[in-house]
Amino acid sequence: xxxxAVEREIKExxxxxxxxxxxxxxxxxxxxxxINHTLGYIPAEAIREVKAQIxxxxxxxxxxxxxxxxxxxxxxxxxxxxxxxxxxxxxxxCHVVGGxxxxxxxxxxxxxxxxxxxxxxxxxLVTTSxxxxxxxxxxxxxGDDMYGNVTVEQLPEILERYE
Amino acid sequence: xxxxxxxxxxxVDPECLAKGAHDVVDALQDELVAQxxxxxxxxxxxxxxxxxxxxxxxxxxxxxxxxVGMTADDVPFLVEEHFLKGxxxxxxxxxxxxxxxxxxxxxxxxxxxxxxxxxGEIDPMNIEDYLxxxxxxxxxxxxxxxxxxxxxxxxxKSGLRGRGGAGxxxxxxxxxxxxxxxxxxxxxxxxxxxxxxxxxxxxxxxGDPHSVIEGMIIGAYAVGASYGYIYCRAEYPLxxxxxxxxxxxxxxxxFLGNNILGTDFNFDLEVRVGAGAFVCGEETALMASxxxxxxxxxxxxxxxxxKGVWGKPSNNNNVETYAxxxxxxxxxxxxxxxxxxERSKGTKTFAVGGNVAKPGLIEVPMGITLREIIFDVAxxxxxxxxxxxxxxxxxMGGCLTAEHxxxxxxxxxxxxxxxxxxxxxxxxxxxxxxxxxxxxxxxxFTQAESCGKCTPCRVGTRRILELLQKICDGKGQHGDIxxxxxxxxxxxxxxxxxxxQGAPNPVLSTLKHFRHEYxxxxxxxxxxxxxxxxxIHFEIQAPTxxxxxxxxxxxxxxxxxxxxxxxxxxxxxxxIRCGICMQVCNFNAVSVLS
Numbered sequence: 001x002x003x004x005a006v007e008r009e010i011k012e013x014x015x016x017x018x019x020x021x022x023x024x025x026x027x028x029x030x031x032x033x034x035i036n037h038t039l040g041y042i043p044a045e046a047i048r049e050v051k052a053q054i055x056x057x058x059x060x061x062x063x064x065x066x067x068x069x070x071x072x073x074x075x076x077x078x079x080x081x082x083x084x085x086x087x088x089x090x091x092x093x094c095h096v097v098g099g100x101x102x103x104x105x106x107x108x109x110x111x112x113x114x115x116x117x118x119x120x121x122x123x124x125l126v127t128t129s130x131x132x133x134x135x136x137x138x139x140x141x142x143g144d145d146m147y148g149n150v151t152v153e154q155l156p157e158i159l160e161r162y163e
Numbered sequence: 164x165x166x167x168x169x170x171x172x173x174x175v176d177p178e179c180l181a182k183g184a185h186d187v188v189d190a191l192q193d194e195l196v197a198q199x200x201x202x203x204x205x206x207x208x209x210x211x212x213x214x215x216x217x218x219x220x221x222x223x224x225x226x227x228x229x230x231v232g233m234t235a236d237d238v239p240f241l242v243e244e245h246f247l248k249g250x251x252x253x254x255x256x257x258x259x260x261x262x263x264x265x266x267x268x269x270x271x272x273x274x275x276x277x278x279x280x281x282x283g284e285i286d287p288m289n290i291e292d293y294l295x296x297x298x299x300x301x302x303x304x305x306x307x308x309x310x311x312x313x314x315x316x317x318x319x320k321s322g323l324r325g326r327g328g329a330g331x332x333x334x335x336x337x338x339x340x341x342x343x344x345x346x347x348x349x350x351x352x353x354x355x356x357x358x359x360x361x362x363x364x365x366x367x368x369x370g371d372p373h374s375v376i377e378g379m380i381i382g383a384y385a386v387g388a389s390y391g392y393i394y395c396r397a398e399y400p401l402x403x404x405x406x407x408x409x410x411x412x413x414x415x416x417x418f419l420g421n422n423i424l425g426t427d428f429n430f431d432l433e434v435r436v437g438a439g440a441f442v443c444g445e446e447t448a449l450m451a452s453x454x455x456x457x458x459x460x461x462x463x464x465x466x467x468x469x470k471g472v473w474g475k476p477s478n479n480n481n482v483e484t485y486a487x488x489x490x491x492x493x494x495x496x497x498x499x500x501x502x503x504x505e506r507s508k509g510t511k512t513f514a515v516g517g518n519v520a521k522p523g524l525i526e527v528p529m530g531i532t533l534r535e536i537i538f539d540v541a542x543x544x545x546x547x548x549x550x551x552x553x554x555x556x557x558x559m560g561g562c563l564t565a566e567h568x569x570x571x572x573x574x575x576x577x578x579x580x581x582x583x584x585x586x587x588x589x590x591x592x593x594x595x596x597x598x599x600x601x602x603x604x605x606x607x608f609t610q611a612e613s614c615g616k617c618t619p620c621r622v623g624t625r626r627i628l629e630l631l632q633k634i635c636d637g638k639g640q641h642g643d644i645x646x647x648x649x650x651x652x653x654x655x656x657x658x659x660x661x662x663x664q665g666a667p668n669p670v671l672s673t674l675k676h677f678r679h680e681y682x683x684x685x686x687x688x689x690x691x692x693x694x695x696x697x698x699i700h701f702e703i704q705a706p707t708x709x710x711x712x713x714x715x716x717x718x719x720x721x722x723x724x725x726x727x728x729x730x731x732x733x734x735x736x737x738x739i740r741c742g743i744c745m746q747v748c749n750f751n752a753v754s755v756l757s
Contacts, residue, residue, distance in 0.1 A: 024455075025454055025455040025456075026435075026453060026454055026455045027455065028455035029438055029452065029455055030436070032438070033397070033436070033438055068457055069438075069455075069456075069457060072440065072457040072458065072614075073437075073438035073439050073440050073458075074438070074439030074440060075397050075437075075438045075439035076438055076439075091359030091360065091608070092359050092360055092516075092517075092590060092604060092605075092608075093359060093360040093516045093517075093590070095604070096516075096517060096518070128398065128439075129357060129359070129398060129439060129441060129612075130357070130358070130359040130360065130361075130362075130398070131398045131399075132356065132361075132362035132365040132398065132399060133177060133178065133362070134359075134360050134362055134514065134516055135215075135216075135362075135522065135523060135524075136178050136215065136216055144400065145181060146177045146178065146180070146181040147181060148177075148178045148181065148215075148216070149216055
């Protein structure tokens with residue numbers, strides 16, 4: 001799902017996102033989310049490209065405005081991320097049912113700190129806000145796949161599923 | 164409509180999907196075709212049935228058999244046995260728990276379901292299921308028989324108050340928005356349920372989206388709005404998908420769009436997806452985000468009912484508030500007002516979590532006591548331990564103690580006790596919870612989620628967190644508690660929005676009710692609940708220790724010494740207080756002291 005940026009023209013990705021969501025003010029966040037989803041993050045070139053294309057279409061947006069959005073929202077990243085992003089829920093309900101042990105094990109196994117990416121660009125490890133699956137905590141997401149009632153023993157098997 | 168002898172309801176909640184529910188559905192379809200049963204048996208997708216933790220799961224009606232834990236490969240066998248031979252497959256049958264789950268099971272004692280009534284009972288992806296349970300009848304009644312003023316009167320009379328936490332009377336808000344002059348008005352639904360541990364809105368959106376949509380259409384008719392937004396957080400992909408399907412179906416059936424039900428009333432609706440910002444649950448921040456800006460709050464007034472989305476009058480309620488509306492219209496304001504207390508009417512959903520025997524989602528009449536919720540509905544404290552406190556109202560709420568157990572739950576009573584209703588999260592804590600640590604935990608959350616626009620919240624929450632961390636680390640000094648208190652009052656008083664104003668609540672309420680725990684941390688360097696690592700140490704009780712060496716082998720820093728069959732000793736200087744020795748000891752010989 002996260003095709004490396006080099007493989008797809010950023011221009012093309014931006015154009016597709018704008019075609020899908022329009023170029024009104026209310027489309028800025030959906031456009032950025034779309035780019036983030038396709039490229040895995042929002043490169044600076046993409047922000048320049050969004051500005052150029054939107055302004056060409058008659059609306060006005062500045063690069064600063066777009067960067068302001070990309071840096072404000074947790075789900076948008078301005079830094080490159082790994083092929084698979086592991087989102088770990090660190091909130092109270094997951095915490096009290098043993099989340100800490102999973103978090104420690106994840107960091108240890110991948111040798112990553114919160115927000116970091118492995119040198120081979122395979123994994124990025126981040127914490128996430130509550131995803132509302134509290135009754136099956138501890139919970140983690142890998143890309144769009146959800147895993148509930150996760151135990152430390154299950155982790156290697158879960159991670160193995162990803163190339 | 165075709166007649167089926169049997170219906171299979173497969174759960175497609177996130178947990179079951181993660182375990183391959185879609186593969187099971189596909190396999191079922193294939194197998195029914197192969198066996199020539201397609202005309203006789205219908206496969207439906209539903210939200211949570213009951214045991215997602217053992218999923219994938221399905222219900223077979225009319226028998227009412229609950230199957231769990233099958234894979235796509237098991238389906239041919241299951242179809243052959245159950246639907247061809249008529250034999251229930253015991254291997255996959257869930258008998259013990261029947262239709263019980265952690266989130267929403269059968270009605271628990273003292274529960275009354277209004278908002279959650281259809282969840283798990285109907286297929287959220289099929290509008291006909293909703294129509295079969297009187298869906299959109301309230302809309303018909305409103306458009307056919309009532310004036311907008313009558314609708315507002317009815318909702319006002321019902322006593323329905325904002326379920327997002329603030330508790331502003333819904334009817335009055337609608338009246339205010341209606342009064343403001345303007346051709347274009349908006350309806351906004353706050354589905355940005357960000358409080359950790361609260362997932363009632365997700366449940367309603369995934370299980371019964373049409374009740375929310377119907378409530379919004381009725382509200383639009385009442386306030387004179389022509390367009391609406393449901394702002395749903397991106398963390399709920401299934402809710403977004405369900406809503407989009409439901410909106411498309413409602414449009415197809417003429418409940419949304421132009422000339423609704425053949426009248427000249429026009430209203431349409433779209434889902435806006437957030438991008439991960441807790442503060443967007445605040446109404447002005449939410450509207451900023453809808454308009455493509457950073458989700459930062461602005462001072463009120465002007466309130467959204469005067470100046471909201473795109474500068475137009477906008478009515479904002481949350482998911483649960485709207486979901487109540489169709490029932491109020493159908494059954495009448497008097498019915499709704501018959502439940503609850505004098506000033507808080509109807510029912511409220513709560514997500515009960517923490518150290519209780521039966522956590523989960525519940526819906527109870529307002530005015531029920533905390534004692535009834537914790538001990539009757541949620542089964543009491545887990546593992547026979549002692550009740551200590553309950554955190555209500557999420558990260559901006561407060562901790563209540565044993566003396567509040569008989570407090571009737573309503574908006575005023577909770578506020579008076581130093582907490583708040585909030586969205587309805589209840590985290591129950593037993594004696595093993597350290598209240599300073601809990602306050603630190605919540606502060607950690609609000610500090611990270613502060614949007615940074617106003618200084619009291621941006622800087623204040625960080626300073627509060629640092630003080631709490633210092634106290635938990637055993638480095639608290641004389642005067643720190645007082646400093647903490649002052650700082651909390653300042654942040655509460657001077658912050659721009661509810662996030663900053665409420666952020667100190669967990670600290671202030673724990674300071675009020677558990678000040679002795681703070682004092683123990685600061686002055687005696689002790690953690691009474693034995694949680695804060697720097698303030699505890701582990702000790703092996705010589706008489707109980709058998710010298711089996713398990714603890715010594717598991718200790719990651721080799722801090723435990725002792726001969727085989729001799730009592731072992733922990734070197735406090737080497738010990739990192741990880742607690743592994745206590746977990747692995749088979750003889751309960753390791754104790755924690757403070």
